[in-house]
Amino acid sequence: MEHLPLWAQVGAVFVLLFVSGFFSISETAMMALNRHRLKHLANKGVFGAKTTQGLLGRTDELLGVILIGNNLLNTIIPVLTTSIALRTFGSNNLVLSVATGIVAFLIIVFAEITPKIVGATYPEKIALPAGFIIAALMRVLKPVVWFVNLFSNAILLVLHINTKGGRDQRLSTEELRTIVLESGNFMPTKHRSILLNLFDLENISVDDVMIPRRRIEALDFEAPFDDILRQIETCYHNKLIVYQGDIDRVLGVLHVRKTLAALHKQELERETLRELLTEPYFVPSGTPVFQQLQYFQETRQRTALVVNEYGELQGLVTPEDILEELIGEFTTSIPRGAGSRRGWNDEGECIVAGTMPLRELNRWLQLSLPTDGPKTLNGLLLETLEEIPEGDVCVRIGDVHLEVMQSDDQAIRTVKVFKPKSRQAARSARG
Incomplete structure (x- = not known):
């Protein structure tokens, strides 16, 4: 390196920074990949998906190659930069301090933070093509990786850490529910509603x-x-x-x-x-x-x-x-309850029968009345009021305002339901 011109030596430093950044961006992108989506891409035959899936199946070797390459380069870069600074500006403490600060800044910005942010933002676009390069390096550096992992695996064994037990990527029902809720525009609203209802059926x-x-x-x-x-x-x-x-x-x-x-x-x-x-x-x-x-x-x-x-x-x-x-309810279903099945009127009101099941009422009017207790609207009101009302009574359950319109000695027969204000405001805003 000493016989190369100054511009070539500086260029070599930036090349090494670029390679170090490649290792950083590849590591972050592969770790950020969604394993289930990667499996789906591999089944569809997407370019690089099977290779990347195979690399992630050998995490110890994958991380070994990336970290060895990254740390080796991050060690060479300061030595090379310091050597250039000393030959160019002479040997003194100020030069060493400035050179150390500059190389630390370059490594942090160009080889660590920026690549990791990009890798976490676009994991698929980066990890799939990078997988071929990492796979080739794994074959070349296999003896070195095996030697290094020999010591790291020994330490894990002493600490009783089982790395294989942490690779279970199965999702719970609640996690699947969250994925469906966050699917947004990727899934039609009706399909998303059916899947969410399917999760609820187990209860x-x-x-x-x-x-x-x-x-x-x-x-x-x-x-x-x-x-x-x-x-x-x-x-x-x-x-x-x-x-x-x-x-x-x-x-x-x-x-x-x-x-x-x-x-x-x-x-x-x-x-x-x-x-x-x-x-x-x-x-x-x-x-x-x-x-x-x-x-x-x-x-x-x-x-x-x-x-x-x-x-x-x-x-x-x-x-x-x-x-x-x-x-959802079939259009051929017979009308149930008091009034009709027209839904909300222009004033944001709806008259229903007290015998209407709460689950049906929630589905029909898009409400969120509790369903873990009584099964009907009459039962919910009686549980809330703790008596059969003799006259018109208003009650609020959650964000739903209810008015008892008709009752007898046995049950509440007819109830007026008021649309929650938040829904009315949203409808007005759309209008």
Whole structure:
């Protein structure tokens, strides 16, 4: 180096700084890579993805090559810079101090901070092509890396540190939920909503999605036969629960279309009606929704009756009720509750029935009423008020303002819901 001109020696210093920066930027980019996305890129055959994935599978060797190269260069650069300064400006303490300060500044800016910031910002763009160079260096420096890692692995062994145990990159449900929430414009809103609902299903039982006992459309087998025929002809559903006297005494499930076919042939009598009934399918209260969905698939049933520990009917659940938790309510669903399903009016108000399930209400009006306690709006209000109100009562639950409009001795029948102010303000701003 002493025989080279000054400009060549300075140029050599900057070349070494560039190479040192390459090691720094490669290390940061590879460590910042998302392992799951890298696996996806490798499966798609993206250039450099498989090579980089293989390097990250040998972290000890990868870091060994990068750190050996980086530290070796960062040691050579000060020596070379100091030598140039002494030959150019003479030997004195001021020259040494200035040279040391300049080389420290150059290493920090050009070989450490700037490359690491760029590597952390664009990990994929840098790590994938850099992987080929690092892989070649690993083959060349394999004996040196093995020798250095021999000592480092011995130290880790003495300290009882298991490096293999820390490579598990599996994500928890909450981590997956966070990834979906932060997907932003990369995923359609509807798809993101379905995935989030899917994560919630593990904490939901059939009690949360069933049609409550009070709202089940059922047929009393002991009613006058003309009334039975009239109800069958005007029935909205394709299947009817048939009971005898009391809805807890379920006889079976009636297929309405088959019954109407028999009626048109004038073959329908009370005993013929009993023969058309299929065996009821009961499930215990508290059954997880995922498990119930699997039961529907295995038994090829379409309707399940939810009963409590005393055998009393609590509600009715179908596969459609479970699917609505995932994708939202079907447009073919029968209108439920007081008023209608039009949603908020121009004043930001909506009148609903007290029997409406909270999960359905939250989904319909985009609210956040608590669902970890009572299942219906009536139950939530009674738990909050601790009594059945005699007149109009207003209550605030979270950010939702509610007004009891109608009640009787047994329950709250009708409630007016006011749109949260934050939603109204956002709507006004958009307008």
